[in-house]
Amino acid sequence: xxxxxxxxxxxxxxxxxxxxxxxxxxxxxxxxxxxxxxxxxxxxxxxxxxxxxxxxxxxxxxxxxxxxxxxxxxxxxxxxxxxxxxxxxxxxxxxxxxxxxxxxxxxxxxxxxxxxxxxxxxxxxxxxxxxxxxxxxxxxxxxxxxxxxxxxxxxxxxxxxxxxxxxxxxxxxxxxxxxxxxxxxxxxxxxxxxxxxxxxxxxxxxxxxxxxxxxxxxxxxxxxxxxxxxxxxxxxxxxxxxxxxxxxxxxxxxxxxxxxxxxxxxxxxxxxxxxxxxxx
Amino acid sequence: xxxxxxxxxxxxxxxxxxxxxxxxxxxxxxxxxxxxxxxxxxxxxxxxxxxxxxxxxxxxxxxxxxxxxxxxxxxxxxxxxxxxxxxxxxxxxxxxxxxxxxxxxxxxxxxxxxxxxxxxxxxxxxxxxxx
Ligand SMILES: [Fe+2]
Numbered sequence: 001x002x003x004x005x006x007x008x009x010x011x012x013x014x015x016x017x018x019x020x021x022x023x024x025x026x027x028x029x030x031x032x033x034x035x036x037x038x039x040x041x042x043x044x045x046x047x048x049x050x051x052x053x054x055x056x057x058x059x060x061x062x063x064x065x066x067x068x069x070x071x072x073x074x075x076x077x078x079x080x081x082x083x084x085x086x087x088x089x090x091x092x093x094x095x096x097x098x099x100x101x102x103x104x105x106x107x108x109x110x111x112x113x114x115x116x117x118x119x120x121x122x123x124x125x126x127x128x129x130x131x132x133x134x135x136x137x138x139x140x141x142x143x144x145x146x147x148x149x150x151x152x153x154x155x156x157x158x159x160x161x162x163x164x165x166x167x168x169x170x171x172x173x174x175x176x177x178x179x180x181x182x183x184x185x186x187x188x189x190x191x192x193x194x195x196x197x198x199x200x201x202x203x204x205x206x207x208x209x210x211x212x213x214x215x216x217x218x219x220x221x222x223x224x225x226x227x228x229x230x231x232x233x234x235x236x237x238x239x240x241x242x243x244x245x246x247x248x249x250x251x252x253x254x255x256x257x258x259x260x261x262x263x264x265x266x267x268x269x270x271x272x273x274x275x276x277x278x279x280x
Numbered sequence: 281x282x283x284x285x286x287x288x289x290x291x292x293x294x295x296x297x298x299x300x301x302x303x304x305x306x307x308x309x310x311x312x313x314x315x316x317x318x319x320x321x322x323x324x325x326x327x328x329x330x331x332x333x334x335x336x337x338x339x340x341x342x343x344x345x346x347x348x349x350x351x352x353x354x355x356x357x358x359x360x361x362x363x364x365x366x367x368x369x370x371x372x373x374x375x376x377x378x379x380x381x382x383x384x385x386x387x388x389x390x391x392x393x394x395x396x397x398x399x400x401x402x403x404x405x406x407x408x409x410x411x
Pocket of ligand 1: 012057126189240
């Protein structure tokens with residue numbers, strides 16, 4: 001049977017992708033950030049997944065205002081890195097896991113989470129930047145990837161509680177898939193940042209670190225936090241952090257912390273990163 | 281619409297259903313700039329390109345002036361507006377600094393120093409309120 005071996009949390013910032021693609025990762029500004037992922041790259045080599053279930057959000061790339069799905073699962077065979085207005089990132093095509101994705105979609109919808117099924121879409125920096133951070137520069141991504149897009153652009157995004165319980169449904173679905181697969185689940189976005197208006201540049205180091213503590217130790221309570229607190233304390237774009245609760249919901253109640261990293265700034269954003277080993 | 285619980289957050293417009301409705305054509309115009317040929321046509325004659333969209337005159341003037349706070353007040357969302365500053369060859373950090381009313385240098389320094397604190401005062405910049 002398929003199993004979830006680990007969960008990963010990681011911010012996704014377009015400037016990180018640009019710095020990486022332009023070979024600036026050893027520059028004074030970027031080095032401390034990329035150093036925080038050196039451990040992870042080695043760890044991913046030693047614990048190579050067959051499939052990554054990658055929770056992220058689209059940033060007005062594949063989804064315009066014509067269509068705003070709250071939860072969308074990518075069931076296609078492959079997904080192209082998108083041109084977000086700067087030209088597409090020079091990274092490998094994302095190979096999907098259509099059979100597992102279709103199984104998860106069916107199981108999760110029967111479990112009363114009404115997903116949108118997407119067979120064709122381009123994937124933006126929200127998905128490809130975490131792949132670069134975990135796997136580095138590669139000719140081909142080392143595993144299959146199921147993109148799972150969450151609306152956090154138009155308010156309200158799904159609640160933290162809804163996300164947490166969805167994670168549990170995704171875990172049930174993965175565990176009932178008959179093939180022997182090592183699956184990782186990643187939650188991306190955040191941490192504190194605000195990209196708009198006179199309050200742009202907001203960072204809340206204390207709040208972010210308390211969020212990390214609670215995500216590891218007491219996710220159930222954390223999942224009850226209302227949106228308004230994210231917006232006030234972590235900025236209008238910090239609300240992306242609800243996506244981390246999908247990842248956490250898919251893991252056992254107690255987890256083993258393998259790696260923790262926090263860095264400010266990456267452009268306008270606080271970057272947080274966790275590797276959590278699943279006990280189930 | 282009744283008063284929203286997020287209305288009192290300073291220097292912040294929440295892109296909710298009401299803003300999204302107001303900004304539909306503005307944001308869809310931004311989406312069109314994802315295509316290279318459209319970017320070229322827009323830059324060649326911005327006004328003519330904008331006139332192809334059923335946007336309000338205020339929205340068009342805000343785009344021409346690159347007044348991002350005003351665009352946001354008129355229903356724009358920053359991830360859509362990013363297509364405009366990308367067309368101009370500018371970064372998210374450039375646009376964010378502009379919206380705070382700070383110089384690029386002062387904003388970059390603030391970020392290197394750990395960013396804006398929740399308790400820091402918000403600069404007195406034009407927030408594009410009217411309309
Ligand atoms: Fe994001």
